[in-house]
Amino acid sequence: MAFSHFIDRRKNPKGKSLGNRQRFLKRARAQIKEAVNKSLRDRSLKEIEKGEKISIPSKSTAEPRFRLDPETGKREMVHPGNKEFGKGDKIKKPPKGGGKGKGKKASTDGDGEDAFQFTLTQDEFLDIFFEDLELPNLVKRSLKEIKATAYKRAGITVSGSPTNMNLIRTMRNAHGRRLALHRPSTREMNELKEGLFALERIAQPSDEEIALRKDIIAKLEAMESRRRWAPFIDPLDVRFNAYEPTPVETTAAVMFCLMDVSGSMGEREKDLAKRFYMLLYLFLKRRYERVEIVFIRHTHHAEEVDEETFFYSRQSGGTVVSTALDKMLEVQRARFAAHEWNIYVAQASVGFTQSGDAKRCVEILNEAIMPISQYYAYIEILDERELEVFSNEDSGAELWRAYRTFAPAWDNFAQTRIARPQDIFPVFRELFSKNKREAA
Amino acid sequence: MEAAVEKQSLIFDDADWDFDVLQRTLEAIEEIALNDLKLDIYPNQIEIISSEQMLDAYSSHGMPLMYKHWSFGKHFARDQMMYQKGYSGLAYEIVINSNPCIAYLMEENTMAMQALVMAHASFGHNHFFKNNYLFRQWTDAEGILPYLDFAKKYIAKCEDEYGFEEVEAILDASHALMDQGVFRYSRPPRLSDADRMAKLAARAEHEELTFNDIWRTLPNTEEDEEEKEERQAEVRNIKLPEENLLYFIEKASPVLRPWQRELVRIVRNVAQYFYPQKQTKVMNEGCATFVHHYIMMELYNRGAIGEGAILEFLHSHSSVVFQPDFDDPRYSGLNPYALGFAMMQDIKRICEEPKAEDREWFPEIAGSGDWREILKDAWANYRDESFILQYLSPKIMRDFHLFAIADNAKETHVEVSAIHDDLGYRRVRERLAAMYDIGMHEPNIQVIAAALEGDRKLTLQHRVHDGRKLNEDTKDVILTHIETLWGHEVKLEETDA
Numbered sequence: 001m002a003f004s005h006f007i008d009r010r011k012n013p014k015g016k017s018l019g020n021r022q023r024f025l026k027r028a029r030a031q032i033k034e035a036v037n038k039s040l041r042d043r044s045l046k047e048i049e050k051g052e053k054i055s056i057p058s059k060s061t062a063e064p065r066f067r068l069d070p071e072t073g074k075r076e077m078v079h080p081g082n083k084e085f086g087k088g089d090k091i092k093k094p095p096k097g098g099g100k101g102k103g104k105k106a107s108t109d110g111d112g113e114d115a116f117q118f119t120l121t122q123d124e125f126l127d128i129f130f131e132d133l134e135l136p137n138l139v140k141r142s143l144k145e146i147k148a149t150a151y152k153r154a155g156i157t158v159s160g161s162p163t164n165m166n167l168i169r170t171m172r173n174a175h176g177r178r179l180a181l182h183r184p185s186t187r188e189m190n191e192l193k194e195g196l197f198a199l200e201r202i203a204q205p206s207d208e209e210i211a212l213r214k215d216i217i218a219k220l221e222a223m224e225s226r227r228r229w230a231p232f233i234d235p236l237d238v239r240f241n242a243y244e245p246t247p248v249e250t251t252a253a254v255m256f257c258l259m260d261v262s263g264s265m266g267e268r269e270k271d272l273a274k275r276f277y278m279l280l281y282l283f284l285k286r287r288y289e290r291v292e293i294v295f296i297r298h299t300h301h302a303e304e305v306d307e308e309t310f311f312y313s314r315q316s317g318g319t320v321v322s323t324a325l326d327k328m329l330e331v332q333r334a335r336f337a338a339h340e341w342n343i344y345v346a347q348a349s350v351g352f353t354q355s356g357d358a359k360r361c362v363e364i365l366n367e368a369i370m371p372i373s374q375y376y377a378y379i380e381i382l383d384e385r386e387l388e389v390f391s392n393e394d395s396g397a398e399l400w401r402a403y404r405t406f407a408p409a410w411d412n413f414a415q416t417r418i419a420r421p422q423d424i425f426p427v428f429r430e431l432f433s434k435n436k437r438e439a440a
Numbered sequence: 441m442e443a444a445v446e447k448q449s450l451i452f453d454d455a456d457w458d459f460d461v462l463q464r465t466l467e468a469i470e471e472i473a474l475n476d477l478k479l480d481i482y483p484n485q486i487e488i489i490s491s492e493q494m495l496d497a498y499s500s501h502g503m504p505l506m507y508k509h510w511s512f513g514k515h516f517a518r519d520q521m522m523y524q525k526g527y528s529g530l531a532y533e534i535v536i537n538s539n540p541c542i543a544y545l546m547e548e549n550t551m552a553m554q555a556l557v558m559a560h561a562s563f564g565h566n567h568f569f570k571n572n573y574l575f576r577q578w579t580d581a582e583g584i585l586p587y588l589d590f591a592k593k594y595i596a597k598c599e600d601e602y603g604f605e606e607v608e609a610i611l612d613a614s615h616a617l618m619d620q621g622v623f624r625y626s627r628p629p630r631l632s633d634a635d636r637m638a639k640l641a642a643r644a645e646h647e648e649l650t651f652n653d654i655w656r657t658l659p660n661t662e663e664d665e666e667e668k669e670e671r672q673a674e675v676r677n678i679k680l681p682e683e684n685l686l687y688f689i690e691k692a693s694p695v696l697r698p699w700q701r702e703l704v705r706i707v708r709n710v711a712q713y714f715y716p717q718k719q720t721k722v723m724n725e726g727c728a729t730f731v732h733h734y735i736m737m738e739l740y741n742r743g744a745i746g747e748g749a750i751l752e753f754l755h756s757h758s759s760v761v762f763q764p765d766f767d768d769p770r771y772s773g774l775n776p777y778a779l780g781f782a783m784m785q786d787i788k789r790i791c792e793e794p795k796a797e798d799r800e801w802f803p804e805i806a807g808s809g810d811w812r813e814i815l816k817d818a819w820a821n822y823r824d825e826s827f828i829l830q831y832l833s834p835k836i837m838r839d840f841h842l843f844a845i846a847d848n849a850k851e852t853h854v855e856v857s858a859i860h861d862d863l864g865y866r867r868v869r870e871r872l873a874a875m876y877d878i879g880m881h882e883p884n885i886q887v888i889a890a891a892l893e894g895d896r897k898l899t900l901q902h903r904v905h906d907g908r909k910l911n912e913d914t915k916d917v918i919l920t921h922i923e924t925l926w927g928h929e930v931k932l933e934e935t936d937a
Contacts, residue, residue, distance in 0.1 A: 007485060008488050020508055020512040021513040023509065061511075064918050065918070073907030074906040074907055075908070080765060087864060089855070090855050119520065
């Protein structure tokens with residue numbers, strides 16, 4: 001049919017709007033960031049890894065147009081669905097502000113709403129949230145850990161795979177060689193051939209013409225043979241792009257996550273601790289491809305577990321905090337030599353331990369852990385009521401007070417408290433904020 | 441036995457579709473559209489796309505090609521959320537006023553829907569685009585896609601060269617003036633876009649030929665004498681007052697650099713392209729809906745589609761032409777599909793079976809029988825305002841229970857000024873037509889003075905009609921945008937006309 005045809009576009013690339021979306025996110029960056037931080041406060045463990053519907057003030061991305069103000073002048077509008085009105089009926093206007101009733105109020109951007117709502121993908125969401133966070137003091141570089149290699153351009157070579165052929169170089173070489181060897185061009189040959197055909201068409205050629213013809217044939221033969229030994233492209237001409245594997249330095253870092261799961265931690269406390277670690281885990285996974293994470297949980301004895309168990313299994317028992325520190329040292333000595341690894345520790349607890357154990361914890365920290373660690377963060381999970389009582393930095397549970405005694409000696413030690421879900425995110429930002437570290 | 445025979449004559453009997461079935465259906469539709477309705481159409485290009493691609497197309501005015509700007513990203517983000525959360529469905533189709541006429545079908549549609557959409561878009565809208573005088577006079581169906589392709593590449597190049605922020609500032613400011621960036625009454629004095637593009641291409645080539653690495657770092661942003669001369673001659677030709685603000689700024693702004701003028705021009709051309717669509721919503725949708733309804737019913741009458749398909753069609757059709765009452769929470773003005781379809785069906789009725797009332801109101805068409813010609817004449821020569829003024833019949837006013845309300849901002853009550861009765865028909869019709877007159881509800885803003893020497897102040901005037909002033913909230917923001925483009929002081933007066 002001449003008039004119409006179908007085209008199947010389903011295989012065409014999607015995401016044509018991606019560039020527009022990025023421009024939009026960039027434009028509303030500040031508002032989006034605020035909305036992201038706000039929305040993270042109220043999210044549960046499982047929700048953290050999902051995308052999120054957020055809303056930002058529509059003013060920031062308004063597209064203003066000249067509009068007539070509905071509050072001025074005279075208008076006459078026609079509507080459908082009259083039931084009981086007759087000509088001349090008067091109807092009281094709805095009060096200004098609320099209860100506009102029928103019809104939408106013309107708003108500044110034509111959207112008729114004050115907040116602009118849309119969905120961020122998980123990637124966009126986490127990117128924005130983790131934007132200016134980093135692991136502090138990431139300095140020690142491992143010599144052993146140079147495993148990663150990247151291929152870099154390394155000039156031109158004469159051998160390689162066809163996919164790497166450098167066409168420009170190859171053709172340039174061929175061109176130069178053809179010029180140098182006086183390779184007869186196809187055009188020259190064609191001209192001669194045409195001359196020859198013209199001569200051959202003459203029915204009764206003169207002697208001169210016969211001689212000319214012979215001459216041309218000889219010339220053509222000579223050119224042919226010259227073309228044979230000076231080909232258009234010779235293997236000599238071919239060049240390839242060369243690539244060399246180059247080692248890429250990576251920083252070896254390990255994060256130890258120590259969590260108290262004993263009976264003194266209620267469900268609420270465990271949930272808070274897990275949410276903190278989930279955030280830490282997402283942060284590391286996202287920003288530091290090569291960071292190792294070791295999960296250690298403890299009751300009256302400590303064990304190393306995988307992330308699934310760490311976040312989702314239930315366990316209970318007595319409380320001996322120092323077991324976790326011992327376990328951590330044991331793992332560290334076995335697998336993460338201090339001169340090769342940047343070592344980070346995050347510990348979460350309600351702050352209670354067997355009597356006398358706090359002192360032992362301090363000893364282990366002071367003598368063994370702090371000297372080899374880049375950063376140690378202690379997070380105390382508080383009861384909401386306790387927050388009031390412990391508003392003073394110096395008062396607190398046993399472990400908190402014990403840690404206070406030696407903390408000033410180490411500037412890579414931080415301790416902080418969380419009582420409500422909404423505290424997690426500010427605390428997290430405080431512990432890993434880039435700017436604060438730089439300022440310090 | 442009988443059932444088997446009937447089944448063979450159906451072009452499809454299943455919700456699933458494939459390209460063979462689409463082709464057969466298209467041929468059957470085309471047969472009715474060309475030989476029965478005698479429509480006059482551009483060649484059709486029908487593209488099958490996924491819902492995701494439909495969302496992409498949505499966000500950029502439904503065009504397959506569009507330059508990049510954050511506002512399209514914003515619309516995409518909102519549409520995507522509305523769609524994913526199920527607040528709103530996607531349109532079944534998008535159709536583009538181009539030659540060939542491009543229509544998008546979504547792969548998720550059932551076969552009955554594909555038939556409806558093809559009849560609606562590829563024949564209804566297509567005929568309207570090709571024949572309506574506004575589209576013929578004001579838009580260039582041949583040139584729009586190449587032009588957008590040029591615009592997209594040009595803007596991308598500017599972003600590379602001058603930075604996102606610079607380009608964004610100009611586009612933001614120009615977008616704010618889009619409604620004031622069209623010629624309403626006179627045809628624009630301009631080069632054809634093909635000429636213009638050839639000129640730009642020639643300039644790019646010249647730059648390439650005279651390329652010199654040493655001079656490359658120097659900003660090449662000034663226009664040469666010849667261009668300046670040409671532009672200033674155009675400025676001298678502009679007679680104030682000028683209604684097209686974007687045109688005036690593009691030509692006369694003292695500060696814009698050549699590429700910035702080109703950006704303003706692109707936005708202006710896009711605005712002009714969409715201007716006829718704003719004035720023919722009722723007619724355009726009415727025409728497409730009338731055509732798809734006629735064709736689908738005809739296919740059914742000829743036995744080409746079955747009961748199932750026609751029931752599915754009627755279900756979709758009735759939701760398309762559904763008109764909620766003014767006191768219904770779903771009400772958001774008159775539905776152009778409903779009004780347009782009802783009026784066109786009514787014209788057909790008046791031609792075929794007129795009543796005494798119709799003979800009195802429409803003596804020239806009542807009972808003439810030739811509704812095809814009457815409708816085609818209406819589609820070709822009217823826009824919404826004039827179409828309603830000419831053809832809205834008392835029957836439609838009664839069916840819709842139309843009534844007019846006068847609203848004076850100074851008073852505490854609104855007054856019902858006319859209803860669907862003998863006394864009110866003419867007034868309701870006149871008021872309804874006025875609602876579709878863009879000049880009545882979009883502010884009329886014109887350039888009345890520009891000091892091209894001296895302090896270079898630009899003076900704009902809003903001619904106030906019926907005491908309706910500009911909304912203050914947006915006014916100041918837009919003035920800032922205009923100052924970005926003009927570079928000097930801009931004043932906006934509001935004067936009673």
